[in-house]
Amino acid sequence: MRKFISIFFIFISLLILARTAFSQEDFNFDRGYSDYEYNYSLYKKADGEFQLAKNEYLTYKTLSSKEKAIEATKKMLELRDEAVRTYITALRLKLAQTPGVDSNERETLFSKIDADVDWHKTHRDGVGSAGTLADLESDSNRAKDHFKDTELVIYKILITILLGKETDIRDRQLKLVSNIKDKVSEIRQNGDKKTDVAERWILEAENRIVRSKDKSQSAMNQIGDIRRSDGNKYSSYSRAQFALDESHQYLKEANSYLAEIVREIKTEDK
């Protein structure tokens, strides 16, 4: 009986350990993104309350409306920091799971994200100590100024994620082209089928892949050209996405050529 109890307790302990291990693996991008969505919704609500309190104070200028405005502003500023913090944390998780991203580039962006998360945490924690509307205005302006740097990091991460996906699929296509070249070479050596048409298609496909790489680089350059002082950084990001669409179109064309090569190989010479 004592042996049974001991074995039972060991079994329960192992089960609890296994359960804990599974919980730790659960914090992926989906969880991080849900966290951000939740905090963003809290921020939007607080922003609405802040606007009301601000307007009330500016209209009536009473002491109680001032106190309400201070509390509403503090709450909004804290939640704004939290929304940004959880957003860039979600981006970090997305970047971590995106294939095709250069590891050095990934680590560099992780460092920038971590620094920005720390900044927003510190700023959020400092808002509570503000005593006047002037202090809160100053706190908000510091966050506004810092956000210009945050935006540069955000757009760099976004384009890196998209380029990573494009690079990953392009690498797969390059590998496939290599396999096709090997097969065509084998057929040429066998001497029982003409391969000149297939070889021309291979050149066309490779040409398209090179153009795709050029467009991807152009997309990255668009982001590199964004300046801290730019008022509308999103428009540069849109142009980068457009370049990426063009890159993707080249890959689709290259793939259609690969399908033609297969057809050519499977068809008897005339």
Next chain:
Amino acid sequence: MENSLSATKIIAKIKEKYNSLIYFINHKKWILLAIFVVTIAVLLVISLLLQFYFSVNRAKPSSTPPVKVVEFTPLPNIIYNPSRYASDSGVLKIEEEVKNLDSDLVKLDLKEVRINPPILNFNVEFPN
């Protein structure tokens, strides 16, 4: 001296309680205890299985909304005059990879609208 005596007493009490637990289990009420213990174990196993099931499902790559693509039924790829390589296993494998890549090229989401930056209000001014 006093401390070692009280420690001895504590150890003796723990032994007594353990023995009485064993005595208790060895008699009729052990059935109830066994049922309780088995129930806890079963609940833990179920929660572990559920957690595993949901983590596997959550791990599936569907974190972005699916891209709406108009899909046409492709024309059957009929080779009317097949060469000796039409049934070559290497060629068929390449053909399959080309088809899979084609499908993935269509499905790839290069907008990721979901992760666009949030819209924030930085207008916090209280004019005097």
